[in-house]
Amino acid sequence: MEFLDRVGIKPSNSGVYCGRWIEAGGDEIASHSPATGGEIAKLRLGTVAEYETTVAAAHAAFLRWREVPAPRRGDYVRRMGERLRERKEELGRLVSLEAGKIIEEGRGEVQEAIDIADFAVGLSRQLYGLTIASERPQHAMRETWHPLGVVGVISAFNFPAAVWAWNAMIALVCGDAVLWKPSPKAALTALAMTNVCAPVLEEDGFGALLGLCCGEGSDVGAALTHDRRVPLVSATGSTRMGKLVGEVVGARLGRTILELGGNNAIIVLDDADLDMALRAILFGAVGTAGQRCTSTRRLIVQSGVRAELERRLVDAYATIAIGDPLDEDTLMGPLIDAGAVADMQTAIERATAAGGEVLRGGGRLTLEGDLAGGHYVDPCIIRMPQQLDIVCEETFAPILYILEVSGFDAAMAMHNAVPQGLSSAIFTSNISHAERFLSAIGSDCGIANVNLGTSGAEIGGAFGGEKETGGGRESGSDSWKAYMRRMTSTINWGNELPLAQGIKFGD
Ligand code: NAD
DSSP states (O other): OTHHHHTTOOSEEEOEESSSBOOOOSOEEEEEOTTTOOEEEEEEOOOHHHHHHHHHHHHHHHHHHTTSOHHHHHHHHHHHHHHHHHTHHHHHHHHHHHHOOOHHHHHHHHHHHHHHHHHHHHHTTOOOOEEEOOSSTTEEEEEEEEEOSEEEEEOOSSSTTHHHHHHHHHHHHTTOEEEEEOOGGGHHHHHHHHHHHHHHHHTTTOGGGEEEEOOOIIIIIHHHHHOTTOOEEEEESOHHHHHHHHHHHHHTTOEEEEEOOOOEEEEEOTTSOHHHHHHHHHHHHHGGGGOSTTOEEEEEEEHHHHHHHHHHHHHHHTTOOBSOTTSTTOSBOOOSSHHHHHHHHHHHHHHHHTTOEEEEOOOEEOOSGGGGGSOEEOOEEEEOSSOOGGGGSOOSSSEEEEEEESSHHHHHHHHHOSSEESEEEEEOSOHHHHHHHHSTTSOOSSEEEESSOSSOOOTTSEEOOEETTOSOOEESTTGGGGGEEEEEEEEEOSSOOOOGGGOOSOO
């Protein structure tokens, strides 16, 4: 695996970077490939002590960085994007090896990091405010945006590179520093991303802007969320984690961007193009082994096409090549660990006990040779009599619940009756239904698509979801505003001092 050398991964590594790699004082953990169960490399976690060093260095770097003109900050990000391009293949392979995504998706994840770098470079020349008409004569009003400080980034295992890049590239052009606490399940990718990007900043003594402190949520994660030097915490992961983080950061009146669990549905109406729907459902439900926040978990299908769609899905699932994620022909790799396999089994047991009928799959798979130690499962389709409790929960595995409805209104009511609100989709050729789905009385999600699936968002739009998904927005559109503070200024260029609202005070 010499490609690991090229992204700076050694057999044993420190998990703490603060402008340079420093000795980490925490436990040594091994990162294992979910595809084989084999060890990839070791890594020593940071402790709260190294967290302190990292945040102090990031804050000191921020004090200088905020004075660098934004387009020059953008130029550093441009060079990071170039380095990511040069190392795309190695980084993509590492994502695949460590997170178990198929290699095509591993490459796609790095491409997403490159795309957001490009976006941020353009943005660095467009951090604009407003001028506003003042009610007072010879006065001008304007709104400007300033850097916030150190942005804490807590990331999940399933997007070990892209989620950091979404935050880091935007935060850097906004004039902020970043302190990253990655998932311990995918920490080598964090090391590699830092190894590839930080040298661009190190050249001018700004390396500490990309602080990294690998650790557990309960120590390094907790230190980060309690820390008043971190005005914004962007946390991606389960709703359980988001509630904890939101409470702690909220108690100190800090800001959060919360990107939490989803329970995404595709509605298929009788007038849908079933060929397209089938492909979208397959990618959404089986792709990334159902381990995307935007994975399709519920299929809400109108009575007239339910039987045909079910039959075609069962046939299509049988053709999915399950195996080594680094093999170009594989379409579905393993789950992240044995716990995820057990969670899938429990969910299937609960669904069947509640009256669900397994149409196919659901079992644990033991593959041959090197893959025998991997965490493979057979993707599962379950027809449910109703949207019962288990369907309202996010199980991070390839389980697709099929729910039959009589028409659009019933579909819409069922669609919105879950606690999460991330991504949603409808397949229909009826423009009225499509527009209603996208209207205020339609989908209650942050992402709503027509005639395409729930997963695979582009970086140009704002990404995030409502309700228990957390309400945060990242990536494109005007998401950058969350990484800056807004200042409203009034300038009096006359010789009088008129007060707003025409108030007279001692005149
Ligand atoms: P997780 O919640 O177990 O862990 C996510 C991160 O939070 C890890 O870095 C973990 O160490 C940290 N953490 C845990 N407890 C913490 C605490 N008390 N304080 C601070 N940090 C803490 O999630 P996971 O299993 O790694 O990822 C899967 C979950 O992430 C799914 O629910 C998925 O939907 C969600 N996710 C959401 C998005 C999105 O954009 N909405 C994207 C990717 C993943």
